[in-house]
Structures are given as C-alpha cells and as structure tokens.
Amino acid sequence: MSLPERRYVISFGCPDRTGIVAAISGFLAEFGGWIVEAAYHTDQETGWFFTRQEVRADSLPFDVAELRERFAGVAEELGGRTDWRITDTAERRRVVLLVSKEGHCLYDLLGRVASGELDVDVRAVIGNHADLAGITRAHGIPFHHVPFPRPGGDPEGKAAAFAQVRHLVEKHDPHAVVLARFMQVLPAELCVAWAGRAINIHHSFLPSFVGARPYHQAHTRGVKLVGATCHYVTAELDAGPIIEQDVIRVDHTDSVPDMVRKGRDIEKVVLARGLRWHLEDRVLVHGNRTVVFR
Amino acid sequence: MSLPERRYVISFGCPDRTGIVAAISGFLAEFGGWIVEAAYHTDQETGWFFTRQEVRADSLPFDVAELRERFAGVAEELGGRTDWRITDTAERRRVVLLVSKEGHCLYDLLGRVASGELDVDVRAVIGNHADLAGITRAHGIPFHHVPFPRPGGDPEGKAAAFAQVRHLVEKHDPHAVVLARFMQVLPAELCVAWAGRAINIHHSFLPSFVGARPYHQAHTRGVKLVGATCHYVTAELDAGPIIEQDVIRVDHTDSVPDMVRKGRDIEKVVLARGLRWHLEDRVLVHGNRTVVFR
Amino acid sequence: MSLPERRYVISFGCPDRTGIVAAISGFLAEFGGWIVEAAYHTDQETGWFFTRQEVRADSLPFDVAELRERFAGVAEELGGRTDWRITDTAERRRVVLLVSKEGHCLYDLLGRVASGELDVDVRAVIGNHADLAGITRAHGIPFHHVPFPRPGGDPEGKAAAFAQVRHLVEKHDPHAVVLARFMQVLPAELCVAWAGRAINIHHSFLPSFVGARPYHQAHTRGVKLVGATCHYVTAELDAGPIIEQDVIRVDHTDSVPDMVRKGRDIEKVVLARGLRWHLEDRVLVHGNRTVVFR
Amino acid sequence: MSLPERRYVISFGCPDRTGIVAAISGFLAEFGGWIVEAAYHTDQETGWFFTRQEVRADSLPFDVAELRERFAGVAEELGGRTDWRITDTAERRRVVLLVSKEGHCLYDLLGRVASGELDVDVRAVIGNHADLAGITRAHGIPFHHVPFPRPGGDPEGKAAAFAQVRHLVEKHDPHAVVLARFMQVLPAELCVAWAGRAINIHHSFLPSFVGARPYHQAHTRGVKLVGATCHYVTAELDAGPIIEQDVIRVDHTDSVPDMVRKGRDIEKVVLARGLRWHLEDRVLVHGNRTVVFR
Structure with missing residues (x-):
C-alpha cells in the first residue's frame, strides 16, 4: 500500500x-x-x-x-x-484473483492497481469462464481459463477443476486469494488451505440473503437498502468473519436489475477496502469476528 | 403534517x-x-x-x-x-403509542410533536410498565398502565391485558397504532384488526436478526453496521411490509451497550420518517412490499 | 442505458x-x-x-x-x-471524455462501459497528457493527446490547444462532454457552446473548497467528511448547476493522500450517477438548480 | 458517560x-x-x-x-x-445549555439525559426567549429567561444580557456550555473565557453556508445534501475547530422548510455525538483541527 x-x-x-x-x-x-x-x-x-x-x-x-x-x-x-x-512493507503483496463472467470487481481492482492506488502484485487471474481474459491481459496480467462443469454436473470434473485452480494459485504463494464474484463455492479443503487468506465479496448485507441471487431475495423482501459484505471464506457458506460491509439506498422504483447495478458500486468499494486492510495487516481474526485497525 | x-x-x-x-x-x-x-x-x-x-x-x-x-x-x-x-389534510391524524420501559422513541416522538414538527394528535400512550408515565403526562397526554404477566406466564392474563389495550386504543379510532419499542408480540387478531395501521420499529436491519435481542445477535455475528426497520405489523413476527430502514456504522470497539446506544439514533429517525409517511398517506402496501411516494 | x-x-x-x-x-x-x-x-x-x-x-x-x-x-x-x-432511446448516446493524468474516473467509466452497465458510445478520449492513452486504446477507443502550455504559460498556446480540443469534440456531436478530472478551466466560449452538455466532477462537496487542491483545503479546515460534486460547467468556476453530490467520512488519522484516496471512490460514483442521469434525460436545469427525476 | x-x-x-x-x-x-x-x-x-x-x-x-x-x-x-x-469519571460532568426558540436540540438532549443514555448533570438552561421554559422545568431543570435586544438594537442592552448569561453560566463551572441553536453570536471575551468548553451546533456542513439562514443558502445553491457541524466556538464566526459533522440527502422536491425538517435530525445527532466525545475527554484540539479518539 x-x-x-x-x-x-x-x-x-x-x-x-x-x-x-x-x-x-x-x-x-x-x-x-x-x-x-x-x-x-x-x-x-x-x-x-x-x-x-x-x-x-x-x-x-x-x-x-x-x-x-x-x-x-x-x-x-x-x-x-x-x-x-x-x-x-518492502515485501510487495502477491494477489491472485478468481473470477467468473461478471467483471465489475475485476475492472475496479485492475483500475486501482493501474492507477497506483493499490500497490500490489496481481500475479494471475483465474476464471471459470474466459470472458474477462481480454481486459486482464490488457493490463499485462496472465489469465487462466479453468472450465467448470455446470451446476449439478459431474462432481469429479469439479474436483479436477478445483485442483487445477489450487495449483495455479499456490505456485504464487499469495498473501490474498480474492473471490471477485467467482460464483463457485470453495471445497472444504481449500477453505482450510487458504484460511485467513481467501477473501470473498458477497452481494448482500450478511447475514441477510445468504447464498444464491441475493438481489432477488432483497427485492422479494422489499428492503429499502441493499448491501455487500467482504469476508474471509470458511467452510460454512457466507458465514466467515466479516471484514467490511456497506449499503446503498433503493426504493420501490428499483427493479432487480436496478438493484444489481446500484449494488455493484457497493461491492466494488467494500471489496477494495477489505482487501487493502487485509494486505496492510490491519485485520485480526477473533473467533468469527474481526478487529480491523483502520 | x-x-x-x-x-x-x-x-x-x-x-x-x-x-x-x-x-x-x-x-x-x-x-x-x-x-x-x-x-x-x-x-x-x-x-x-x-x-x-x-x-x-x-x-x-x-x-x-x-x-x-x-x-x-x-x-x-x-x-x-x-x-x-x-x-x-384538515382532519388531524390521531395516534396511539404503545411503549414499555425504554423511552428513546417516545421522547423523540413527543419532542417532534411539541416542537411542531409532527402535527399529530397523540391521543394516548399505553405502557406495560409505568416508567414513562411522567414524561407522557408532562406533555399533557394521558398515560395508561396495563401490566402484562411475565414472559412465559399466565396466557389468560396476557389475553386480558391485550383486550384492555385494544379497548384503550380503539376508542380513539387512530390512524396509526405505533409500537414504540413495545416489546410484546401482538396477538393475531390485533394484527388483523389493525392491519395497515399498526406500525412497529424493530431494532435491526431486517431480515437480519428477527426476534429478541437483535443487537446481541449483531455483535455475535460481527457485522459492521447495525440498523433499524419500521414496518407494518402482520401475524408473522418481524416479517410485515417494510416502510423504512437505515443503518449506522459500528466496529470492533463497540460493545453490545455501544451498539444499543448507536442503534437508538437510527431507531428514532426511522420510526419518525415511517410514521410521517404513513400519516401523509404516502405508503401503499403491495403484497409484502411497499410503494413509498416520498 | x-x-x-x-x-x-x-x-x-x-x-x-x-x-x-x-x-x-x-x-x-x-x-x-x-x-x-x-x-x-x-x-x-x-x-x-x-x-x-x-x-x-x-x-x-x-x-x-x-x-x-x-x-x-x-x-x-x-x-x-x-x-x-x-x-x-434507440439513438445511442455519444460521449467524449477529457482527461489529464489522474485515471481513476476514466478507469471507472471505461469499466462500466465494458461490463455493459453503461451502454454508451465513448467516441474519443482527449488528454492534455498522454498517460492514459494505453488504457483507452486497450478498450478500443481513440485517444488524442493535445498538449497544453504550463499553468501561467503562453495564453495563445492555450487558446490553440482548446481550439483543437473543440474540433476533436464537436465532430462527434456528443450528448455529453465529460471533464473526467481534466484539470483545465474551460474558456467562456466553450462553456456557452457546450452549455447543458459539459459535465464536470469536482473533488469537493461544493460550495466548499472551490478551485485548486480541494483536499488540501479540506485537510486544513479539519472537516470530518470529504465529498465530490458532479455539475454542469458554466462560466463561473465550480458554480454551475449541481447534478449529484456525495460524501465519505474521514478523521484525524487521514493525511491529505488518504483523503485523496478515499475521495476518489466518491468522485467515481458521483460522476457515474450524474452522467447516467444526464444521458437518460433525467436532469432538467432550472436557473442554477437541477430537477433530477431519478 | x-x-x-x-x-x-x-x-x-x-x-x-x-x-x-x-x-x-x-x-x-x-x-x-x-x-x-x-x-x-x-x-x-x-x-x-x-x-x-x-x-x-x-x-x-x-x-x-x-x-x-x-x-x-x-x-x-x-x-x-x-x-x-x-x-x-467519578466526577459527574456539569453542562449548561443556551437556547432560543427552536427546541429540537433541547428536546433531544433532555430525552437522552432522562433515558439515562447521557449521564450528565444539566445544571441550567438559559434562553433569550421563554418558549422552552416549560419542557425544561418538566425535566426538573432550572430555566433562566434572559431577554436580548432585537438584532441591530441597543448594544449596551446586549452586553448586559451577555453579562447576565455569563454570570448564570459560570456559577456552575460547567465542563461544557452548549449553544443548542442559541442564535446569538458570543462576544469575543466569552469565546476566550469559555475556550475549549463552548460548543456550537451549526446547521450546515461547514465551511459551506457560514452565518445566517444556512438552509436558505443551501436551497439557493441547489446542493443535494444538507448537513450540520458541531464545533468549538472561537472569535471567528462558525470557524472554530470541528468536532463532528454529518449530512442527509435532499432533492429538488425539498422546499426550505423540508430541508429545515430533515436537517434537524442531523443537527440533533451531530450535537449529541460531539457533546458526548467532549465530555468523555475524547477531543484534543490541535490548531484549528481536532483529534477525536472515538
């Protein structure tokens, strides 16, 4: 930093x-x-x-x-x-990013790195889809496409894909593995292997709306604010220690796509703040809570 | 208004x-x-x-x-x-407030009425404890103490107490019955009788932390914001249509009592906003969601 | 959109x-x-x-x-x-961006366009420095470098540079000319020519801290929030109709560079929101104020 | 506390x-x-x-x-x-409040004291109008009415009034003298005598809109947020060290009275927070800035 x-x-x-x-x-x-x-x-x-x-x-x-x-x-x-x-602080922080199709968090992080705001070494970006290969490489960063079987598909294929992801991640010995809207649930052994280093951005104000399609859940419940949560990944889904959260106001005129769009602005800043604090050793985990010395 | x-x-x-x-x-x-x-x-x-x-x-x-x-x-x-x-708008809005021991929402509403900000007719305040009788009467408003049996106690006594509350409320034919930290769950028949008029302030950002002691729940989960929700009361606890919500930042230095104190400032404004909008006919219920024409 | x-x-x-x-x-x-x-x-x-x-x-x-x-x-x-x-809405909105050295707003807007969030046609980016040519071209957008004389330098050179900028802008007949941290004060004739289309992002909560180095001014005054303002450009510096503003909390631990960093996150979202509303014809100017039909 | x-x-x-x-x-x-x-x-x-x-x-x-x-x-x-x-902390903090006609800050502070949230000893309330005598005395606190000449009126009468205020304040040797929307500019000698103890709430996000009628100024400028500032009183009007600030969103539908109403909610919490931090010795003045150890 x-x-x-x-x-x-x-x-x-x-x-x-x-x-x-x-x-x-x-x-x-x-x-x-x-x-x-x-x-x-x-x-x-x-x-x-x-x-x-x-x-x-x-x-x-x-x-x-x-x-x-x-x-x-x-x-x-x-x-x-x-x-x-x-x-x-002389040792530059190494980061590996896991992504899927949605690029807003990736674009945001790469922009912060390129503009010098976030002085980290992004060693690789790994995607289960290839959509974000272009922008990654335009920033001079290697992109690895690791296809995953469809949801509910071949469990062996999934295990093999995760093994490949693990290999691609661990050869960089990163200070942080960032699930930048990766959309795949990490298997238990990776949660253990990357404990305290795997950081997820969840697109809701946890503990509300755990799991899939949180903006749809938020719309159905009729909440007046949507949020995002940056947390360490643990074996229990979306239940790890929270590093940072924030919210943005919505109202009855906001459809689900509007909520998705507004929420993205929160996801981006919440992830960027959480990642910065983690890399600056400002986050101490205490049980399932965090002490964040900002 | x-x-x-x-x-x-x-x-x-x-x-x-x-x-x-x-x-x-x-x-x-x-x-x-x-x-x-x-x-x-x-x-x-x-x-x-x-x-x-x-x-x-x-x-x-x-x-x-x-x-x-x-x-x-x-x-x-x-x-x-x-x-x-x-x-x-020439018909002045009639309001009855239900309270318990904690006075912050009551003090806030009475102050708004006394200073002319909220131009409503508070017909009565009903408490299951007598703690707030003094301030209520200092504002020239009748206070009724209706004791309730202890939690888990005599169900008949509870039914009788609610019958008395109902009688005291309904003789004013109020536009709003406000549960200003009343801490008693309304029985199903009152939820029906007062549908669209009974307004609760819940001290969490719903749907997180439904039910009792939400600040304790929030502290245990380690969230970075606490909130409050103003909603219409329905038979399902804390699940009625949301009128307004807001949040305030907390961090690891905040104990549960700190969260309680910070959260109160949010409870007060969220309830005051929700009640104003309701009384100005700005809230249209649509299924379990609300359209709020602010 | x-x-x-x-x-x-x-x-x-x-x-x-x-x-x-x-x-x-x-x-x-x-x-x-x-x-x-x-x-x-x-x-x-x-x-x-x-x-x-x-x-x-x-x-x-x-x-x-x-x-x-x-x-x-x-x-x-x-x-x-x-x-x-x-x-x-079938006519795609044409936008030209003016930039200098600081890229955070440019990175942000290009990311929004690339990810499909902001469906506009960025016809050109014009910079008085060449620093941001690379990222612009990586997004497939033409970049024009128009060097400006140093502050206080040759006024004729400056007029010539602005003439060139004007030519490069107007051939696209853009719906919006965005000063994305351009750092050059538009001459009066361009304020007139682009009236209602030239949009600036100023890095303070106007009317506080008009002009140069607003974060330094904010630090000296000891404010507890810093902000950003998106407004239409008029002949009077930083005094045009305001489209959108927002703020972020700072405290005594924040040095000027910290304020700059935190403020950038606000600049980005405030500009993105203001630009979107302008391009969706949601902003009606009324004297020196705006009606924004969000 | x-x-x-x-x-x-x-x-x-x-x-x-x-x-x-x-x-x-x-x-x-x-x-x-x-x-x-x-x-x-x-x-x-x-x-x-x-x-x-x-x-x-x-x-x-x-x-x-x-x-x-x-x-x-x-x-x-x-x-x-x-x-x-x-x-x-065993020495209870003594506070004297100066008020005028507008009661929202007074109601709020008295409510916090009565509910036990703010454990201070309000020794007296002094008003240049008598409007708030009733509520003050209902809380068991002495109220002193010290009439002031009209603006622009008799300077000797004003000096005499301030002398009386000074006498009424200083006999309590208060830890804080709070100008809770007092609407009178303290003379230079009182700024000196009460340096570091006189706390004002100004109804704008300073340094914007110094002086009279800040909400009118804000409306004219067309800002999208209004705010409040709690600061130590110094000889220069509204220019003392800032303790706390906050803002609330407004839009084109908000008239000046709407801004006044929304702004009050911010004034109340900003003053309450600033006063609490001052009384807990959390505020250290450093030149014209403050270090606030929250």
Missing part, C-alpha cells in the same frame, strides 16, 4: 492484563524503534487484547528476521497467540 | 394499461382540480399501477365526501383496488 | 396551472401512448412545473419526429419552455 | 519522538495501572503526538490528585503541552 517509507508491521494478540503495552513499547524503545502508528483493543467479553504497530524499519538496528526472533520472547512471555505476525 | 394549505390526498392502485393518468387527471381537470403533488409507479413484475395525488381543497367545487363519491366511478372503471383512499 | 425496450422520453417545463397533466396525458392517451415512467414536479417558489415521461415507442402510431411535431402544439398551448426535448 | 467502572482519563500531547508510549505505559505499569482503552495519533505534518488513555481507578494505589502530580514529571520530561488533563 502507499506507505511513505519502509515499515515493520506487528500484529499481536494475548490475554489482557496490566503491562502489555509497557512490555511491547519498552521492547521497541530499547532498540530505538520509532512507532509510526499504533492501535490497541481489548475485547471486554473474552478478555483478549489485540495490537497492531507500525515501526520505521530504519529506526531498528536489525532486520525483520531478527525482529521476529527477538519479539518471539516478548510474545511468549505475554502468553500470546501463535498467529502473531511481523511483516515488512 | 406541515402542509401549507388544505389538500385532498388520493391514493389509488389498479392494473396497468394506457390512459390511467389521462383518466384521473382529466377527471380532476374537469372540475378545476389543482394537483399540487403527483407521483406514479408501475410495478413491472406484477403489472400494477399506483398513484398518489395531492389536490388543493379550495380548487374543487365540492367537499371530500362528494369527491370520494365521484372518484368511485373513475376507480371502478379502471378496475382499481378496493383499498383506494381519499383523505383530507 | 439498460432500458428494456425502445422508448420516447419527453422532458418538459412550463408555468404551473391546472390541467397540465391532463393535457399531456390526454394527448398521449389519444394515440394509445403507453406511459412507462412519469414524474412531475412543481417548484413552489417560482411557480414552474416540470415533467419527464417515458412512452413505449411501439405504443404510438408514428415515429419520434412526428411525435415532436405533434407535441409542439401541446407545448405551445401550455406556454412551455423552448428547451423541451423528446429523445429516442 | 455510561462507563462501566471508575476510570482516570489521561489526554496528552507532545512532540513526536521514540519512546513516548514506553515512557507513559512504563509509568503506569510501575504502579499496576490497568489500561482499559488507549489511543495514539501522530500528526505527520506537524510532528505532534497525541494520546488518550483510560486507566481503571482501582488499579492504582493513589487518587487522581496524586496521579496528576506524578504524571506531571512524565509530561515535563516529554516536553508535553501544558493543556494535558487527567480527569476522573
């Missing part, structure tokens, strides 16, 4: 108690670590403490590997979760 | 075809009717046409009773729904 | 009086005209009446030219404005 | 450098201080660091006076601003 200088980003959680901030900031201060951004949160219900800190890389006398090694001691002392992370 | 001069308001629906607008506007023009506000809508799916028209009372050579009589012919010719209405 | 079938769109204004709706709808009904969408508005202050009507083309026994001819009589009788219009 | 237990709240600013967080959190940890909520911000432009911390009162072995004394050393060492504060 457009960070002005190289930084190390620490994401950490542990049971709440006195002295955590002192321990971490004392550790950093000892080595002259310049904290540029810091956020803290205590979940009162569960008694867990979360923090995210950005430290100027050039303020520390060692590299990120040594920072990780030294911080491990602090983390252990504090009884921290094992999923703490220290990342280096 | 703050209408600047006396008007007759026509609300009408019929199967769509050519010439409807010509028929209605021709009928009005024949008698010099001055249309001050007019709105039309055709539901493409069902082929139904809806209109709402405000006509200056002093532009017509007869009174509202005669207007209704004469319009009946037009309505019949067009195959209109039998629930068409012509109301007179 | 994604209109489901061919329609004629009537936009009309005249002094308010009784019988206007009857006159227009009677005229249409006489020939079997099927009104699919109709909107009316009376400006109480100025006593002007406005309407927009969509009629199914196949419901009338004559073509758009004859409809215009016949309607002229009705318009004259009603004392209508001379700028009334009847357009045919 | 509805804090669950007694806390000490530290608000502090100083030039940014390494080790600040370590110094403060180390100081607190030394005495077992339990940080319940902590927020930090560095203004990159000016190089100033700001923090707000909530510490459980019962976690420290001394009272708030001693905490202040001891913290003074830390503050001095860090070169902190002299306006740092440590407040005790």
Whole structure:
C-alpha cells in the first residue's frame, strides 16, 4: 500500500492484563524503534487484547528476521497467540484473483492497481469462464481459463477443476486469494488451505440473503437498502468473519436489475477496502469476528 | 403534517394499461382540480399501477365526501383496488403509542410533536410498565398502565391485558397504532384488526436478526453496521411490509451497550420518517412490499 | 442505458396551472401512448412545473419526429419552455471524455462501459497528457493527446490547444462532454457552446473548497467528511448547476493522500450517477438548480 | 458517560519522538495501572503526538490528585503541552445549555439525559426567549429567561444580557456550555473565557453556508445534501475547530422548510455525538483541527 517509507508491521494478540503495552513499547524503545502508528483493543467479553504497530524499519538496528526472533520472547512471555505476525512493507503483496463472467470487481481492482492506488502484485487471474481474459491481459496480467462443469454436473470434473485452480494459485504463494464474484463455492479443503487468506465479496448485507441471487431475495423482501459484505471464506457458506460491509439506498422504483447495478458500486468499494486492510495487516481474526485497525 | 394549505390526498392502485393518468387527471381537470403533488409507479413484475395525488381543497367545487363519491366511478372503471383512499389534510391524524420501559422513541416522538414538527394528535400512550408515565403526562397526554404477566406466564392474563389495550386504543379510532419499542408480540387478531395501521420499529436491519435481542445477535455475528426497520405489523413476527430502514456504522470497539446506544439514533429517525409517511398517506402496501411516494 | 425496450422520453417545463397533466396525458392517451415512467414536479417558489415521461415507442402510431411535431402544439398551448426535448432511446448516446493524468474516473467509466452497465458510445478520449492513452486504446477507443502550455504559460498556446480540443469534440456531436478530472478551466466560449452538455466532477462537496487542491483545503479546515460534486460547467468556476453530490467520512488519522484516496471512490460514483442521469434525460436545469427525476 | 467502572482519563500531547508510549505505559505499569482503552495519533505534518488513555481507578494505589502530580514529571520530561488533563469519571460532568426558540436540540438532549443514555448533570438552561421554559422545568431543570435586544438594537442592552448569561453560566463551572441553536453570536471575551468548553451546533456542513439562514443558502445553491457541524466556538464566526459533522440527502422536491425538517435530525445527532466525545475527554484540539479518539 502507499506507505511513505519502509515499515515493520506487528500484529499481536494475548490475554489482557496490566503491562502489555509497557512490555511491547519498552521492547521497541530499547532498540530505538520509532512507532509510526499504533492501535490497541481489548475485547471486554473474552478478555483478549489485540495490537497492531507500525515501526520505521530504519529506526531498528536489525532486520525483520531478527525482529521476529527477538519479539518471539516478548510474545511468549505475554502468553500470546501463535498467529502473531511481523511483516515488512518492502515485501510487495502477491494477489491472485478468481473470477467468473461478471467483471465489475475485476475492472475496479485492475483500475486501482493501474492507477497506483493499490500497490500490489496481481500475479494471475483465474476464471471459470474466459470472458474477462481480454481486459486482464490488457493490463499485462496472465489469465487462466479453468472450465467448470455446470451446476449439478459431474462432481469429479469439479474436483479436477478445483485442483487445477489450487495449483495455479499456490505456485504464487499469495498473501490474498480474492473471490471477485467467482460464483463457485470453495471445497472444504481449500477453505482450510487458504484460511485467513481467501477473501470473498458477497452481494448482500450478511447475514441477510445468504447464498444464491441475493438481489432477488432483497427485492422479494422489499428492503429499502441493499448491501455487500467482504469476508474471509470458511467452510460454512457466507458465514466467515466479516471484514467490511456497506449499503446503498433503493426504493420501490428499483427493479432487480436496478438493484444489481446500484449494488455493484457497493461491492466494488467494500471489496477494495477489505482487501487493502487485509494486505496492510490491519485485520485480526477473533473467533468469527474481526478487529480491523483502520 | 406541515402542509401549507388544505389538500385532498388520493391514493389509488389498479392494473396497468394506457390512459390511467389521462383518466384521473382529466377527471380532476374537469372540475378545476389543482394537483399540487403527483407521483406514479408501475410495478413491472406484477403489472400494477399506483398513484398518489395531492389536490388543493379550495380548487374543487365540492367537499371530500362528494369527491370520494365521484372518484368511485373513475376507480371502478379502471378496475382499481378496493383499498383506494381519499383523505383530507384538515382532519388531524390521531395516534396511539404503545411503549414499555425504554423511552428513546417516545421522547423523540413527543419532542417532534411539541416542537411542531409532527402535527399529530397523540391521543394516548399505553405502557406495560409505568416508567414513562411522567414524561407522557408532562406533555399533557394521558398515560395508561396495563401490566402484562411475565414472559412465559399466565396466557389468560396476557389475553386480558391485550383486550384492555385494544379497548384503550380503539376508542380513539387512530390512524396509526405505533409500537414504540413495545416489546410484546401482538396477538393475531390485533394484527388483523389493525392491519395497515399498526406500525412497529424493530431494532435491526431486517431480515437480519428477527426476534429478541437483535443487537446481541449483531455483535455475535460481527457485522459492521447495525440498523433499524419500521414496518407494518402482520401475524408473522418481524416479517410485515417494510416502510423504512437505515443503518449506522459500528466496529470492533463497540460493545453490545455501544451498539444499543448507536442503534437508538437510527431507531428514532426511522420510526419518525415511517410514521410521517404513513400519516401523509404516502405508503401503499403491495403484497409484502411497499410503494413509498416520498 | 439498460432500458428494456425502445422508448420516447419527453422532458418538459412550463408555468404551473391546472390541467397540465391532463393535457399531456390526454394527448398521449389519444394515440394509445403507453406511459412507462412519469414524474412531475412543481417548484413552489417560482411557480414552474416540470415533467419527464417515458412512452413505449411501439405504443404510438408514428415515429419520434412526428411525435415532436405533434407535441409542439401541446407545448405551445401550455406556454412551455423552448428547451423541451423528446429523445429516442434507440439513438445511442455519444460521449467524449477529457482527461489529464489522474485515471481513476476514466478507469471507472471505461469499466462500466465494458461490463455493459453503461451502454454508451465513448467516441474519443482527449488528454492534455498522454498517460492514459494505453488504457483507452486497450478498450478500443481513440485517444488524442493535445498538449497544453504550463499553468501561467503562453495564453495563445492555450487558446490553440482548446481550439483543437473543440474540433476533436464537436465532430462527434456528443450528448455529453465529460471533464473526467481534466484539470483545465474551460474558456467562456466553450462553456456557452457546450452549455447543458459539459459535465464536470469536482473533488469537493461544493460550495466548499472551490478551485485548486480541494483536499488540501479540506485537510486544513479539519472537516470530518470529504465529498465530490458532479455539475454542469458554466462560466463561473465550480458554480454551475449541481447534478449529484456525495460524501465519505474521514478523521484525524487521514493525511491529505488518504483523503485523496478515499475521495476518489466518491468522485467515481458521483460522476457515474450524474452522467447516467444526464444521458437518460433525467436532469432538467432550472436557473442554477437541477430537477433530477431519478 | 455510561462507563462501566471508575476510570482516570489521561489526554496528552507532545512532540513526536521514540519512546513516548514506553515512557507513559512504563509509568503506569510501575504502579499496576490497568489500561482499559488507549489511543495514539501522530500528526505527520506537524510532528505532534497525541494520546488518550483510560486507566481503571482501582488499579492504582493513589487518587487522581496524586496521579496528576506524578504524571506531571512524565509530561515535563516529554516536553508535553501544558493543556494535558487527567480527569476522573467519578466526577459527574456539569453542562449548561443556551437556547432560543427552536427546541429540537433541547428536546433531544433532555430525552437522552432522562433515558439515562447521557449521564450528565444539566445544571441550567438559559434562553433569550421563554418558549422552552416549560419542557425544561418538566425535566426538573432550572430555566433562566434572559431577554436580548432585537438584532441591530441597543448594544449596551446586549452586553448586559451577555453579562447576565455569563454570570448564570459560570456559577456552575460547567465542563461544557452548549449553544443548542442559541442564535446569538458570543462576544469575543466569552469565546476566550469559555475556550475549549463552548460548543456550537451549526446547521450546515461547514465551511459551506457560514452565518445566517444556512438552509436558505443551501436551497439557493441547489446542493443535494444538507448537513450540520458541531464545533468549538472561537472569535471567528462558525470557524472554530470541528468536532463532528454529518449530512442527509435532499432533492429538488425539498422546499426550505423540508430541508429545515430533515436537517434537524442531523443537527440533533451531530450535537449529541460531539457533546458526548467532549465530555468523555475524547477531543484534543490541535490548531484549528481536532483529534477525536472515538
């Protein structure tokens, strides 16, 4: 992301108690670590403490590997979760996009990358249809067409297609796998393999209108706002931890196609915001909820 | 409502075809009717046409009773729904409010009435608790305390309590019965008796989080916005036609009490808007959806 | 636009009086005209009446030219404005885009066109810099680079550049000339020549922060929301009739670049909405204000 | 405010450098201080660091006076601003409200206090008109009527009236003096005397529409959203540091009275939010901007 200088980003959680901030900031201060951004949160219900800190890389006398090694001691002392992370903003984030026929989210993300707003490395776009190959390649990005059997069709064909998708994704070791209106339900083993990295955009304000054709469901129910939800993919459909949501107003004059059109503008920004926060290590998962240090 | 001069308001629906607008506007023009506000809508799916028209009372050579009589012919010719209405803004709208312990919606509505923003006649406030008697009476409005048995308690006591509520409500023949956080589920016969007049404010963005403790449900699911829904009461809980909805942003720092507090601001405005539109005859029910001519 | 079938769109204004709706709808009904969408508005202050009507083309026994001819009589009788219009949705809308270096609005509009959401004919993109030539041509659209002298530089060079822009624009006789972050102030004669067709997106919530570097102005003032405004271009800078506006929340953590980034998402949707409404003849200019029949 | 237990709240600013967080959190940890909520911000432009911390009162072995004394050393060492504060949530916040004729903000605030949402001590309401005496006293709060000369009238009478207002306000030593649609411009000496404590609600999205009749100005300009701004009062009219703003959509159908009505809903919530944040010591003024640690 457009960070002005190289930084190390620490994401950490542990049971709440006195002295955590002192321990971490004392550790950093000892080595002259310049904290540029810091956020803290205590979940009162569960008694867990979360923090995210950005430290100027050039303020520390060692590299990120040594920072990780030294911080491990602090983390252990504090009884921290094992999923703490220290990342280096100098390492460009790798992203793979999964798409189908509808291109609005893809166009939007590629436009953000091309205009320099989203400084990520889109390694590949994979589609179960070939419709979006042209625009992808116009942006200089490889497009892979992996045909899927029709819904309800050959389960073996589907498994083979997903195996191919998995192979094409994992060779890039991406920081994020984005289901940019992919329209295929990930099999359980991919949900596990990509846990915390697979990000979906669902075209409703979850938990309303799970599953297929949410705008049709919204129209039938007569709601006055439609929305979109960016969430981590888990084995249960559309039920993973929510990263970001937003809504837009509709009224009785809006047909389903109108809702689809208006909703797209929300899908695009909600996905772009969620992806940015994920790649900037601003999202810490806590049970089925997220702490988002914006 | 703050209408600047006396008007007759026509609300009408019929199967769509050519010439409807010509028929209605021709009928009005024949008698010099001055249309001050007019709105039309055709539901493409069902082929139904809806209109709402405000006509200056002093532009017509007869009174509202005669207007209704004469319009009946037009309505019949067009195959209109039998629930068409012509109301007179000179007839002040009568409202009865049902409350429990939480006063934010009541305070808000009474403040709007007292400041002249909402020009209605609040005939009575009925509470299953007495907490809000003081503020109600300070506004010069009668308060009736009708105790209800505890949840799960004596069903006969509940039926008797509802019978008393019904009696207290119906003697005012109100244009609207507002469940301003009443927290009691109306029995089926009252849903029928007050159909199209009983208005509820539910403290979630329906259809998410139907039923009890929606803010707790929202917190557990980790949503990033909470909302409120103003809807007509029907026999199925929280499933009636939606009049208005809105949302407000929350994040991981918001505990359930924070969500409750933020959500209240939305409940208040959503209820106030929905009630205003209902009393101004701006809401036409169409199946389980509404046409709202704002 | 994604209109489901061919329609004629009537936009009309005249002094308010009784019988206007009857006159227009009677005229249409006489020939079997099927009104699919109709909107009316009376400006109480100025006593002007406005309407927009969509009629199914196949419901009338004559073509758009004859409809215009016949309607002229009705318009004259009603004392209508001379700028009334009847357009045919079968005539594809022609658009020319003016750009500079920043591509977010261009990427967004091209994406909407490519995905079929905005069914318009982008005839050309003209840039005072060549940065956006590549993406434009990747979409199969001609790009013209017209270099401008530096700010404060040679006025004759600037006049010549604008003459060239004018030539490149007018040969397409476009329905809209969009200043998609063009960053050059149109000379007075072009404001006149393109009156009601030149659409600008300004990156502030006007009338706040007119002119250059509005996000810097917003940051200095410490506002809590930043916005964008889509408006018709007139001779007075950033003061033309407003078509659409929207805002997004910012806070003390947002630097100017953060505001720029967040604001872009608003600029894109505000421009896209304003352009769509303009091209669908939903915008009627009334003095320095607009009636937008959405 | 509805804090669950007694806390000490530290608000502090100083030039940014390494080790600040370590110094403060180390100081607190030394005495077992339990940080319940902590927020930090560095203004990159000016190089100033700001923090707000909530510490459980019962976690420290001394009272708030001693905490202040001891913290003074830390503050001095860090070169902190002299306006740092440590407040005790056990001290109930005292508020005086200044009003005129329009009651919507007063009704709203009194409703929030009465329903327990805003746990403050409203010591007095002062009005230059007596219209709102009744509702104020119905809430058990003293109302003082201080008549003012008509606009443009006797300047001495105005000075005398303000002297009386000042006397009535200052005897309560309030944490906040709220101009709840007071409609009188504070004289310069009161702006100074109440600096950082006098809070105004202006009925526009500043800096648009400074001064009188902002909704009229908004209507004339044809904006598509109207707003409200809660800000600290300074000598320059409507130009003080902004605490909170919000907006609501309007369109061509909205007359000035409609805008007034819709805008009121925004005024009420913007003032309520701004006042809450001020009283919870969440607002740090930095030049003409604010850091709001929500």
